[in-house]
Amino acid sequence: SQQGEEDPQALSIQEGENATMNCSYKTSINNLQWYRQNSGRGLVHLILIRSNEREKHSGRLRVTLDTSKKSSSLLITASRAADTASYFCATDPYNQGGKLIFGQGTELSVKP
Amino acid sequence: DTAVSQTPKYLVTQMGNDKSIKCEQNLGHDTMYWYKQDSKKFLKIMFSYNNKELIINETVPNRFSPKSPDKAHLNLHINSLELGDSAVYFCASSTRSYEQYFGPGTRLTVT
Numbered sequence: 001s002q003q004g005e006e007d008p009q010a011l012s013i014q015e016g017e018n019a020t021m022n023c024s025y026k027t028s029i030n031n032l033q034w035y036r037q038n039s040g041r042g043l044v045h046l047i048l049i050r051s052n053e054r055e056k057h058s059g060r061l062r063v064t065l066d067t068s069k070k071s072s073s074l075l076i077t078a079s080r081a082a083d084t085a086s087y088f089c090a091t092d093p094y095n096q097g098g099k100l101i102f103g104q105g106t107e108l109s110v111k112p
Numbered sequence: 113d114t115a116v117s118q119t120p121k122y123l124v125t126q127m128g129n130d131k132s133i134k135c136e137q138n139l140g141h142d143t144m145y146w147y148k149q150d151s152k153k154f155l156k157i158m159f160s161y162n163n164k165e166l167i168i169n170e171t172v173p174n175r176f177s178p179k180s181p182d183k184a185h186l187n188l189h190i191n192s193l194e195l196g197d198s199a200v201y202f203c204a205s206s207t208r209s210y211e212q213y214f215g216p217g218t219r220l221t222v223t
Binding site: 033035037040041042043044045048086088096097098099100101102104105 | 116143145152153154155156157160162167168170202204206210211212213214215216217
């Protein structure tokens, strides 16, 4: 299966704590993207990291990419209750016409 | 100013019926997609169109037929609906190899 794997499947933390989610994938990629999905809603793009980048920041988000290990991590610092959602990594594999392969998602719960 | 819109939001229908889901994007993107999200939240691409041309067609039953009348629209027609078709269907658009913008989803329930 080309499906990526995310770890953990579920994460429960207190407001103010940091949340780290990991993603592993199987093929060479053009880029890796992280998306958030609130319950009953569509996916919202958070951040894109290209295969030649190792780290990227956007506000409270920090993403790392290790292409040698075919893995990525998403760190959300100083979490808020509003961060409660499912988080998905998605890879854009080489020569696949731009389609995204999504991981299974991490369900994050931030308790106030 | 919705970027990617889908109609309907909910669709309840009986087995054997034919139904369509419409998608429109006003972002000027050249590529549009259909994804299926199952009850375990696993999201899988079904089709992709670039400038009205089919470029990705995953192993989807031929009861599913996408139609792109123009760059801004990608509709999904489903014939002879089955129980296993129940899922949430998402439309998305992008400029290829960049981030994708998703619609709000259509929850299809087949009874």
